Amino acid sequence: MRKTKIFSILLTVTLVTSLMAGCGSSKKSEPVATTKTLDKSPITLTFYSADGNAKSSNFTDAVAKEITKRTGVTLKIQYPVGGTSKVPLMIAGGEYPDLIYAKGDESKIVSAKGLISLDKYLGKAENIKKLYGTYLPRLKDSVDDPTTYTVGSFGVSPIGTEIWTPGGLFQIQHAVLKDQGYPKLQTLKEYGDAIKTYMQKYPTINGQKTIGLSLCADDWRWLITVGNPSGSAVGLPGDGQWAIDPDTNKAQYKFMLPEIKEYYRWLNGMNASGVLDPESFTQKFDQYKAKLTSGRVLAISDAGWDYADATASLNKINQQERTFATLPVVLDAKYKDASMKDLGWGGGTGVAITTSCNNPDRAMQFLDWMASDEAQILTNWGIEGVNYTIVDGKRVISAAERQKSMNDPDYGTDTGVGLYTYPFPQRGQGVKDPTGQYYSTATTQSITDNYNSAMKETLKAYGATMEKDMYPKTSEFKTSPFGAAWMTTIPQDSDLTIILKKADDESQKSIPKAILAKPADFDKVWDEYIATLKKIEIEKAGTDFTKLLADKSQLWSK
Amino acid sequence: MKTFYNKGISYRGGICMQNIIRTKNTNLGASKKQNITVKKLIEQKYLLFMSLPFVIWAFVFCYVPLWGWTMAFQNYRPATKFSEQKWVGLKQFKLLFADDTFWNVMRNTLGMSFLALIFGFTIPIIFALLLNEIKSTRYKKIVQTISYLPHFVSWVIVASIVTTMLSTDGGIVNIVLMKLGILHNNVSLLTKPTYFWGIITASDIWKEAGWGAIIYIAAIAGIDQELYEAAKVDGANRFQQMLHITLPGIKPTIVVLLVLSVGSILNTGFEKQMLLGNPLVIDYSRVLDLYVLDYGINMFRYSFGTAIGMFKSVVSLVLVLIANNIADKLGEGRVL
Amino acid sequence: MKKIRKKIAVFDVVVMVIMVYIVIVTLYPFINVVALSFNDSNDTVKGGIYLWPRVFTLGNYKEIFSNPNLPLVRAGFNSVLRTVVGTFFTVISCCMLAYTLSRRDYVLRKFVSMVFVVTMYVGGGMIPSYLLMKNLHLLGSFWVYILPGLIGYFNVIVIRSFMDSLPPSLQESARLDGANDFVIFSKIVLPLCIPVIATVALWTAVGQWNSWFDTYLYGKDLLSMTNLQYELKKILDSTQATSGQTQTALARNGSLIINPVSSDSIKMAITIIVTVPILLVYPFVQKYFITGMTLGAVKG
Secondary structure (H helix, E strand, O other): OHHHHHHHHHHHHHHHHHHHHHHOOOOOOOOOOOOOOOOOOOEEEEEEEOOOOOOOOOOOOHHHHHHHHHHOEEEEEEOOEOOEOOHHHHHHHOOOOOEEEOHHHHHHHHHOOOEOOOHHHHOOOHHHHHHHHHHHHHHEOOOOOOOEOEEEOOOEOOOOOOOOOOOOOOEEEHHHHHHOOOOOOOEHHHHHHHHHHHHHHOOEEOOEEOEEEEOOOOOOHHHHHHHHHHHHHOOOOOOOOEEEOOOOOOEEEHHHOHHHHHHHHHHHHHHHOOOEOOOOOOOOHHHHHHHHHOOOEEEEOOOOOOOHHHHHHHHHOOOHHHOEEEOOOEOOOOOOOOOOOOOOOOOOOEEEEEOOOOOHHHHHHHHHHHOOHHHHHHHHHOOEOOOEEEEOOEEEOOHHHHHHHHHOOOHHHHHOOOOOOOOOOOEOOOOEOOOOOEOOOOOHHHHHHOOOHHHHHHHHHOOOOOHHHHOOOHHHOOOOOOOOHHHOOOOOOOHHHHHHHHHHHHHHHHHHHHHHOOHHHHHHHHHHHHHHHHHOOHHHHHHHHHHHHHHHHHHHHO | OOOOOHHHOOHHHHHHHHHHHHHOOOOOOOOOOOOOOHHHHHHOHHHHHHHHHHHHHHHHHHHHHHHHHHHHHEOOOOOOOHHHOOEOOOHHHHHHHHOHHHHHHHHHHHHHHHHHHHHHOHHHHHHHHHHHOOOOHHHHHHHHHHHOHHHHOOHHHHHHHHHHHHOOOOOHHHHHHHHOOOOOOOOOHHHOHHHHHHHHHHHHHHHHHHHHOHHHHHHHHOOEHHHHHHHHHOOOOHHHHHHHHHHHHOHHHHHHHHHHHHHOOOOOOOHHHHHHOOHHHHHHHOOHHHHHHHHHHOOOOHHHHHHHHHHHHHHHHHHHHHHHHHHHHOOOOOOO | OOOOOOOOOHHHHHHHHHHHHHHHHHHHHHHHHHHHHOEOHHHHOOOOOOOOOOOEOOHHHHHHHOOOOOOHHHHHHHHHHHHHHHHHHHHHHHHHHHHHHHOOOOOOHHHHHHHHHHHHHOOOOHHHHHHHHHHOOOOOOHHHHOOOOOOOHHHHHHHHHHHHOOOHHHHHHHHHOOOOHHHHHHHHHHHHOHHHHHHHHHHHHHHHHHOOHHHHHHOOOOHHHOOHHHHHHHHHHHHOOOOHHHHHHHHHOOOOOOOOOOHHHHHHHHHHHHHHHHHHHHHHHHHHHHOOEOOOOOOO
16 A cells, blocks of 8 residues: 555656656747756755845845746855854754855865765766866866866956956046146156145145045955055056966065065155045045045045945036046056956856755756856846847847946846856856857946046047056966966965965054155165064965965866 | 941941841851751752752753863864864964964953953943932933943944044044144044054943943842931931942942953953954954954864963953952952 | 922032033934934935934835845744743843842852853853754754843842842741742742842843844744844845955956945944834833832831
8 A cells, every 4th residue: 555655656746747847948039058958847955155145135036036937946045144154053063055155165165075076067067168168177176186066156258358347456536637638647656746736736625625545444445455556556467465476476475575665665655745645544434435425535546346336426416527547557667557467267166066955966957057158148137028128139238227237226136137147157258159249248338338427538538448448458468377366275274374364464554554654764664564574484375375376277287 | 427427337238238247147147068968958949949950051051062172172173073183282272372462462452451440340330320310210211211322333333433533534533632722733543552442442431331330220229218318317418328328239239240340351352443443553452352253263263263262261260250259358248 | 299499409510411411422323323324325425424314315224124035024023022032031040040049048059159150251162052052953943042041140140149138037037927938039039129130131132132143053044033133134244245356356257246225324224223122112121220119118
């Protein structure tokens, strides 16, 4: 009796499953990879993502629903709360969610043997193979353990793809440039002089005191406004705290370089002459933003996304000339601003399938699908007819929709557009799909369309159409065999972590001290700083890190 | 006058103390040298029922997790099983005490805690005493309710307010000080390391004094009103009443909280120091809990973090037991 | 209740001046928060808002309450439930324990107090505690909000010291009348401790109301376990920018950077949402320790 009962249940389940599998159909008006025999039965996968998404919708938005429709998968996503990672608890308790994007904690889970190897799936994972292309070896974990555990995050662009946003780190108000007839500002000296001249000419702006150059050293922003610009000014690419010799690939803590010292000497001079905002090292981020929005800060050394709020506010109140132009300023003419250097895809962490997942085949199928063309278009562009339309075979986003996506902070939560690109496999900016259109919604046109009036005026005066035109081209630089240095995973127990933290702490303390010191004392303060760094074995750290980079290059070249 | 000025023994305290001394040798008072006999246990069975379940609770929820202290003697990796962990003896502790930063951190922590004890501890008491002097109950309630509001405003917001107030760019503090002629130029107080402790203490008082006063207000409420009537009859004015009835009346509470505060000397937290601090004053702002966060947890050095935790626990316990003994010797009775 | 003559002493004036100063200084940050919570977030970026909103809007509150992820009713209900239940059990437990420790003749007094003193300064850490909850099957159970925090020895000491100061004659006479320890505790001692019980209850209730970390660690992200503070914290976190390096990488690779609403305004609105219920309930607790008590009636 019992046996037959079990048998009939099994039979029913098999019948139902195969019925549902057979029923799924996908009609598209676009060229898309064939869906093959996708198992589309409903399944819920739990997913822990270490990077809290700005506007999670709990997988209820339109794009999410579409994903479920096409794959049967519903994601239950959990993010860390209050900055505390739950990963140590997962490891201690031995229970993981089905999928996990663990970032810094990934190596711990690997040593706890909590992730399954994806190697056996990679052979059949067509979409993933296509997306990563030559970068596929970069998914491997380490030289000691060349298994692939994750499908890496951040957009993948084949070498040679044009980079459209320089992400430069020196900004100056359009008003200043216009006032001085759009001079060529190449060196720090010229840059500083331009600011000073304007300051003297206009001691107040909008009724408040003019501030020359303001920095925001609040917490981690120190790295962005104080740490990174120094590297940029001497031609170092975005490798974080490291200076890597492009020929020998030897790494060094960048603050040890004499040319970096000269950058801070320049800042010291700016402070002495009253151009530097004295509150640079005490103000909090919201105070900094308020200053920018008041339009009286002439120059900053920041990353575009950091002051985007202020730009938006200034645009709203029609003070476009108070927003910023980004210029490739360098210490002196012998350096080349490397913002446009293509560092190659960085590898690093990605989404993994854990040992707690009951259906790893399904999970892998889902991840592979996310790498497919149809998924990329869905997650980037949204739903056809809703977020974009097809005109003459090309995807077009209406002006109204673009406006909404730029200005409505809830756009992501409501529509789901852009919510599911990161941290899943993702095509980079500027990569074209088989029909010749871009995967991502950004085009050169969309970027230029988004320039405000002041930016357009400035670019025209310099004979450029896009910001990137003012920067040394990507082709002038070698690509990196190990991606962006800061993305290198540092093994758990190494002394390197501690030395680096101590070094960063020391830098965070001494560099402002050096900047605010009297010019005559600068060398003394700086030398003390370097001596302390040497005491905490920063040179050993350099050697260790060089080896890590070498290992990475070796691993990826296999 | 003489009745209550009697050698400083207050009404409240006087009655208690005398009672305790008197009853010390009666049944209810006898405390030392009791043998734990089965007979006694049955006699006091209600007391047993009212306390033993909680002792069990303490063992389960507080003592059992203490196995985690073994992490301090290992090179703990969350990944490996307990039995496979590598034992390193006192290495973590040696690392800790050899680290210069650690001693700097200890100095900062203790410095700020002492300031907190001297000012942060006394001001809520003074506030409670003064609050009690407000005649109208309605105003008393209103003032008391308003006074604790900053407790609910998070440190993130308070730090932002403080930073704005101290800024050289239109901050109130600078404006006022310059108007009063104390300052001649704008001074960015937040960049001066030696002022940091003062700023922290002042901000903390601002935020927590009202909330901290609640226990003293409650203690004052427990003072027998008849004592005030009697004192008034004896001709004492309000200030004297406050000094000789109210203050002694809450003395037991004060002693208890003081002893317990001594135990918490190493627990300054880290939020306010992190938020109000900046790279220029880091040598004065980094406290023990911040150190644990930066060099322990955020670096995934669990063993190191656990070692510091152990150190904190041991020191706190020793301090609180010493304070308890001192309180006992001074005649205030054991707190613990 | 007419007073015959209102003599205003110097003392009163001094007290009044100090109180006015205190009120201004402590009220200001709160009013500032209220003002910012009602101010349009884009306008807030400009700074300079002190006592009232410049661009009034209900948008910040709408933003929170209309968030599809906020299971408002469930979270609110759980918050209230754990506050009430948690406070009840904690207060009762602490009072009972305090009473046994106030009895100097209790044979196990020293043992019990020693056991508990240690618990105040000693803890195993996040991982051992988590594993303990797991093994006790408390993960995902409502009782994980009640049991682990049941006894705060600090509270016990405060209550006990208050009990110590009660005249022993009261307990003696009750004993002579034949009452057992529990009756003495509940009928005589407890009613006399109302001010301090109210204080401990307040502390515990506020603690329960504000807690979210235990929800995060032990709640298994179940809907039945969530509470208000936790949900609000999640919303707050989602408005912060993701880390700098991630932003750079995202910007480089063309991801749509979703500019969040200024997290500052949300922070302010959340502060108000969490504090208002406490303010509403507070007057009912306040009366227990603002007005004094007369022991005279109980004496004898």
